[in-house]
Amino acid sequence: MRVDDCIHFCPPARLVIEAGARSKLPDLIRRQGFKNGLLVTDEFFTAHTPWVREYVEEARRQGVDTRVYAGGQPDPTTALCDEATTRILAEQGDTPIDHVIALGGGSNIDLAKALCVTLPNRQSIRAFGAGIALDASVLPLVAMPTTAGTGSEATPGTILFDPETGIKTAVMDNRLRPCIALIDPELTYTCPPKVTAEAGIDAFTHAIESYLTQDSSQFDRGGSSDPGYSGRSSLTMLFAKESMRLCAAYLLRSYHDGKDVEARTGMCYASIYAALSYGSAGLNAIHGIAYGVAAKTHRSHGATNAVVLPYVIDELRENRHDELLDVARLFGIDTDDEQAAVRLLPARLKALVGALDIPTDLQSFGIARDELPSLLTESLGVTRLAKAFPVANVAASYERIIQRAWTGTLSADCTGPA
Secondary structure (H helix, E strand, C coil): CCCCCCCCCCCCCEEEECCCHHHHHHHHHHHCCCCEEEEECEHHHHHHCCHHHHHHHHHHHCCCEEEEECECCCCCEHHHHHHHHHHHHHHHCCCCCCEEEEEECHHHHHHHHHHHHHHHHCCCHHHHCCCCCCCCCCCCEEEEECCCCCCHHHCCEEEEEECCCCEEEEEECHHHCCCEEEECHHHHCCCCHHHHHHHHHHHHHHHHHHHHCCECCCCCCCCCCCCCCCCECHHHHHHHHHHHHHHHHHHHHHHHCCCCHHHHHHHHHHHHHHHHHHHHHCCCHHHHHHHHHHHHHCCCHHHHHHHHHHHHHHHCCCCCHHHHHHHHHHCCCCCCCHHHHHHHHHHHHHHHHHHCCCCCCHHHHCCCHHHHHHHHHHHHCCHHHHCCCCCCCHHHHHHHHHHHHHHCCCHHHCCCCC
């Protein structure tokens, strides 16, 4: 407990974690009184797994009709959402959809969240960039993640790439949090190694970033009585620390052996625990800079987080010494010199990123030196993340992080003071 905490915690109304739990979803849906659903997924799951067919058939037997939209794509765009909205509205006829189910990774869940807003209001997703009006309709969402990492099944927002602006845009509202989050580890068994690695490091990033972010007592909630994010608290930190412990134990194992059931299950728990932390605490510099990296390289979300991760943690070694010492111990850094332990942690995390076959510096990642100034500007432009970074001078910190991330230099590499 921390006596100055200001907790605002919004987990899914129903959280189910169990191998094979997908078979229970039709009855759960029926019990909510739903009748006409939309299942948002992609062609892989309709063509190469029985999961969509099994769900639709069993739901129908229980009196629930379900349309399937299988047009999900990696890093969905605002244009894709608008196209899907038009198509689905044309197909639904006089029977409106009363719930949306997402099956897939974070991209499919983000698209499904956006459709929860665009379908009932019959508007473009861009109409909600400044927020969702209180009198706007939002369809209930059910999320079944097939990757262990994004945590979208427990968060209040959707992130879409806007081709017109060239950046990712966020729509945030607690009504976008799923009413049911169903975590079935068996759904992750099909993940190839690359997806496993990038989703897994994303989960770890969520956990450590929310563990270190701005305190709830100092977090700027914009005067909202129902904020999507509200800073770290003793509650969110409990989830974050357990997530990091699980990542330290199981991330590399799941990457090296996709048939390792214990590791797959462990990463599913790591992912949802991280989501329960960052879904209330929020994030900061890693994601803020990674969004700029993604806009320039079009690499995956998990990979763009990973390449920035060690350098942001290195920047926080003084401001968050005690917390980083805890993380260092989770990763087996047991030196009695606490300062040295914290100094060694970013290098250990950089080695982890490399072991997942992800580039460990921005130069190797495809960022040219002359792009660094614009990367800094774009990163600082994500103000909701920049203002949550717990340092005195955010701009100066971001500049150091980006410079070091480009050269691949950490404080532990320096012979003198960093």
